[in-house]
Amino acid sequence: MSRQKLIAGNWKMNTSLAEAGSLATGIADGLAADAVAQVVVCPPFPWLAAVRGQLAGSAVQLGAQDCSPFAGGAHTGDVSASMIAELAGWVIVGHSERRAGHGETDALVNAKARAALAAGLQAVVCVGEDLPVRESGNAVPVVLGQVVGSLSGLSAAELGRLVIAYEPVWAIGTGVAATAGDAQEMAEAIRGAIQAGWDTAVAGGLRILYGGSVNPTNAHEILIQPDVDGALVGGASLQPDAFLAIVAAAPR
Numbered sequence: 001m002s003r004q005k006l007i008a009g010n011w012k013m014n015t016s017l018a019e020a021g022s023l024a025t026g027i028a029d030g031l032a033a034d035a036v037a038q039v040v041v042c043p044p045f046p047w048l049a050a051v052r053g054q055l056a057g058s059a060v061q062l063g064a065q066d067c068s069p070f071a072g073g074a075h076t077g078d079v080s081a082s083m084i085a086e087l088a089g090w091v092i093v094g095h096s097e098r099r100a101g102h103g104e105t106d107a108l109v110n111a112k113a114r115a116a117l118a119a120g121l122q123a124v125v126c127v128g129e130d131l132p133v134r135e136s137g138n139a140v141p142v143v144l145g146q147v148v149g150s151l152s153g154l155s156a157a158e159l160g161r162l163v164i165a166y167e168p169v170w171a172i173g174t175g176v177a178a179t180a181g182d183a184q185e186m187a188e189a190i191r192g193a194i195q196a197g198w199d200t201a202v203a204g205g206l207r208i209l210y211g212g213s214v215n216p217t218n219a220h221e222i223l224i225q226p227d228v229d230g231a232l233v234g235g236a237s238l239q240p241d242a243f244l245a246i247v248a249a250a251p252r
């Protein structure tokens with residue numbers, strides 16, 4: 001099954017309002033008319049509305065970096081999926097920086113994914129092992145456990161509106177990406193787990209991204225792996241030229 005490549009930029013807690021505007025404009029203006037990949041940028045919450053305006057009329061889509069598992073009410077500081085859906089089409093859930101920094105469990109990530117899908121968003125559900133797990137040789141079972149826990153109870157139709165991002169924690173922001181072979185191995189294992197838990201059609205249609213120190217130099221080799229359907233890009237998504245080079249590295 002052919003799956004359109006997806007390149008998503010995770011701006012994290014970076015950019016001023018002015019910088020967000022020029023970054024969005026730079027990406028929108030620079031995106032090649034014949035780009036084959038789908039492109040999403042995920043600015044910080046306060047800039048979503050402004051960046052939405054900057055992207056108007058371009059093919060670049062908008063996402064947020066997190067959402068509340070709750071629909072609304074007394075949750076000071078949180079942002080609901082339905083609020084995001086008024087401005088954007090996508091949301092990242094379960095990023096390792098939220099799992100580590102905010103104690104997010106697979107169960108909470110599952111609740112956030114459900115909230116996102118219920119609000120009509122497309123979700124990027126992140127999983128990935130830390131260095132001790134990688135060194136222990138248990139990366140595949142640990143990541144598959146995260147996948148099953150984070151997606152538990154979702155229907156085949158719901159899985160059709162989400163993307164999994166495999167992001168090994170030791171590769172995020174370190175400049176040390178996983179090898180293309182390691183990214184492929186994990187993506188293939190994740191697809192196998194989806195096939196086992198749902199069915200072949202769901203597994204064949206599901207997009208699995210790699211994230212962790214993706215840059216213009218390593219992007220092509222990673223993106224040509226048969227089970228790697230795109231990239232979630234942090235640092236390199238803050239420079240239009242680097243981000244657009246990664247978009248351009250996606251094979252047809």
Ligand code: PGA
Binds near residue numbers: 010236
């Ligand atoms: P990085 O971040 O590209 O800076 O490693 C990726 C991510 O955390 O999504």
